[in-house]
Amino acid sequence: MCGIVGFNWQDGDLIGQLTGLLAHRGPEQEGLYVGNGVSLGHRRLRIIDLSDNSRQPMSNEDGSIYVVYNGEIFNFQSLRAELERDGHRFRSKSDTEVLVHGYEQWGMGLLQRIRGQFAFCIWDSKDQCLVLARDHLGIKPLYFYSEGNRFIFGSELKVFLKADVPRQICKPALDYYLLFGNTPVGQSILQAVKKLQPGGYLIYDLKAARVAERGRYWQLRYRPDGSMTMPDVTKAIRDRLSAAVCSQLVSDVPLGAFLSGGLDSSAIVALMRPHVKELNTFSIRFDRPGYDESEYAKIASETFKTIHHQIQFDARVVRELIEQLPYYYDEPFADPSMIPTSLVSRVARQHVTVALSGTGGDELFAGYPRYQQIRPLLALNAMPGLLKHTTDALVAGINKIIASDILNKLRSFLGPKQGSLNVYLMLFSYMFRDRIERQIDLGQFDWLEDSFCYDDIITNVLSFDTQHYLPECLLTKEDRASMAVSLETRVPFLDLDLVELASRIPSRFKLKGLQKKYVLKKAMAGILPRQIIYRRKQGFGVPLAEYLRNELRDLAFDEVFAETGVQLYDRSLLEQAWQYHQSGRSDYSRLFWSVIMFNRWFKRWMQ
Template sequence: MCGLTGIVTADGRTPERATLEAMNTAQAHRGPDQHDCALLAGAGLGHRRLTIIDPASGEQPMRSEDGRYTLVYNGEIYNYRALNAELEQAGYHFDGHCDTETLLRAWQHWGESCVDHLRGMFAFAIWDAQTQRVFLARDRLGIKPLYYGLTADGDLVFGSELKTLMAHPRIGRSVEPRALECYLALGYVPEPYAIFRDTFKLAAGHTLSWQPGAAPSPTAYWDLDFETRQSDAPEATATELHERLDEAVRMRLVADVPLGAFLSGGVDSSAVVSLMAGASDEPVKTCAIGFDHADFDESDHARQVARQFGTDHREHRIASQEFGLIDTLVDVYDEPFADSSALPTYRVCELARQQVKVALSGDGGDENFAGYRRHRLHWNESRARAKLPASIRKPVFGVLGALYPKMDWAPRVFRAKTTFQSLAMDTAEAYCHSVSVIPQDLRERLYSTAFKSELDGYRARDLFRAHGDNAGTEHALSIAQYLDFKTWLPGDILTKVDRASMAHGLEVRVPLLDHEFVGWSASLRPDLKLHRGQGKYVLKKAFEGHLSDDILYRRKQGFSAPIADWFRGPLRDAGEGALTAGPLVDCGVFDRSALADLWEQHVSGRRDHGPAIWSLLMLSRFLARQLGGATHDVTTTAEPAHA
């Protein structure tokens, strides 16, 4: 696991060493073991290495024998041994047994189609000195990140984190309004956007081949297919699921350094630990995070699984006094990032790194098998939506959604406002509404007139609609899962884990996101995932007899923080300060009176705006730390280089 960065100049000049080294140093945490830069005519490539396999070789940048190709790479290719055997048959020689050399030989043999042969998580860049072209690629699910952008001089810069691009003196820091709208809706900046204009994320499953003078134009090489196999039987499918996941876990146990696992006590991480225990001769090293707030604490269940499989288990408990970590998180994530579970994720990575250098996680189970409560609600709403023509449904439920009061304090059965609003929408917009941290109607009230003009009608729902049009399925649940794989999973879950883990020099592997396993699970009938209101139905069936019913069938708790209570308690001063003074008030994006009203409604107990206030607090800290409070350019009209 590593960090990469690079510059390709518009005029063929050799980049300045000081600039390239500054970009590489900005990501030093991603690779504390080795670092180097290669300066070439037309390009410069930098790399930081965290050694996991074959520490004695695999230094990067790696060059081909003839000097034509130079590679920098971040990730793990789990099928590298099989690829080595195939490439040796084709006449290629290997000096070591690291997967970096495998990737270089694969490029020499297959060219751009080498990505089709890789099974793993990766982001890489290959410079071709002969054609003066750079090739960027990112793994199918977006486990490993890759940012790119254009400088004012037309140079292409890229790196594993946005901070590497920001170390270049010719990359601007003007905030992209559409990215900010998406952040305020979702709590993260979804791909292809990055928070600054003319900077982008290379989307999951995409490549980018670029020569100076061209507009960057990413190309998709892989996508999810939700075409179902109608003959699936639950028992046989559960057995196959267990076998497939076991293979994915075993592939991820190859390492030349200590290895362990995150254990939350939920179904997904417990399933991974159970398979690791079956494949390991030594006790699995596990770690967990607890809260001093009982409603958010799963540590008892984690201990139960640890006892069952005899793991070497460690815990850390998060208390209110750990809020000093907020500014650290702002620095770690580069962009505003409002998933409150980033705090415990940072701590569990810190805890894991004390014992191991690689940890397996259970991320991806909810996305693969419809494990979120919102999946059930979305499917139910879609059935109701299908019973009424849009000509009746939209005006009737639109009026009900507008008039029905928002009653966060009432029992759940009486909180119908969001449901009424969703029933007036199309499928993709309704799902965007269901996952929004700050709903669109509230964002409209918060925005200033100037910022609304800057957005020119753009809303986060437009991104969801664009993805929904490409889903290739009409089933509402499959559309929701597809949208999760395009937005939530790479933008929130995988970003959270990558930055938190790499901040501690820890590699995290995600067997539930093996692309072959994901492709297989996508092909399952929706009712095998969500069955009679039970999410992850077939996954739970697959682990009956391996995990207790208390682990498999208890109410989903989620890995989050009690932020609503925090803002009425230990974070009250921080929340009030963010919403009544400072960058949020001065940046030109928000209506000051609307911010003050939002705060008053929350602290009075009339409304629960905890997630919205957390998002605004993290944005305030981002504006202050990353932009030094210089936020006047947020509402400066400019066209991005491309979308």
């Protein structure tokens, strides 16, 4: 992977400074282009064609087209052969050059042909325009700023924070962060800086000094095919996932895989194994019971004869990591699994340059407990008022005895009747557990309704998670954690053909009764051990709740009640949550983590 940055004026000193901020994304080579009214910068992590022939910014023969690019085009070899038949001549063996000649040949039609994980900018000097594009699912990041006569783009927000753009915080993005732990699709934490949407493109006209066109070249649509049979579907999944893994093994540097011992990561390792002579796999474990998947990782490693690396971490290492996270996560981000993802990336980078992961399997095939829970909660919320009131009183009475977070959350669904989107957002958020939290207005997020446009509730929640949770939480987390140590990660489950196949599979095959990922489990039968396929989902967790009560209590208190000039929550709410958490009555670790990460970010980048 790499880092890219650029803007619509010539300034060699500034482009050098901004490009340097992305050195962690590409520590091996820097490239700059300044001329014809633009400045482009690139930091390179060498993956395919390690020679200087693949240096970026890369141009065509007459210098009329330049490209800076982050990612991998997995079908570049077939596209290259097609372009060569049409008379194009290549000077490198890289996938980057396919973008140069592909744009010459097909113009914007290039976007309909490439498959992979990418974010790039093409400078077309003849048409005097900058063309930005981002991959279909949002695997690779791309931000932009366009105000007045200035246009800036970059792989990470830090380049804008150092480029003197207005630092006004975007209130809707902050509100979204406080409920869900990340900023939303299309908007960064800064009001003036936007994210290019997954499957999106943008054309900036230098002569007019404005964004001339912005849109989507691809968007996920669910069209369940009722004629599909289970045998046909399981075979199609096996074939497509296997092809996806094979296509993503193209590399001139060592490859490995993350291996937690879960269904998704084990499936990737199983399909990699025949094609990789010495397969290194990586996992971590924490010093608390319940956060140790080593038993299952060991089963998978021994089954597929991998060279497995497992390192144990504790609160001391987490404390050190907290100091570093705000630099690499340069806008507020509060999914606690950023901790283990960062740690396992460190372990992997000691042995390989590329690691495949199982990210995306849960969103394609319904792998989260919330998919089991949404239908009963909708039914609960739709009960007649008197029945809801009686049930709420009963639950409240029981909760006085057992003090359960689950019952606190359940009471949120016994309030006023909500639409299906709001019910899901209440379930999805780590908030909505007491009277104050239940007063949060979800009407401000009605723009998310575009994901809830299907007749089937499971299809709606899969649509939401794939278009919002996946790119803005999971893929952001994996990109920043891996790029912090110059590790490229690849996600075969998000192969475009597999994603489109999954969108045609009826939800009854994905969630069968209460069995999650039913069709994927059937597809992997005979390939993975039964104890891997049918183990209980654990998730990529960290014992944060315990750490914040013990080893990290002092750090948490200082951060949660620090004065930053931005009041995220009412102090009385935080004081009550702190008391409940420290007594063991409730788990407010996600709330505290969101405050800690925001405050750390604010002090690092805004003060």
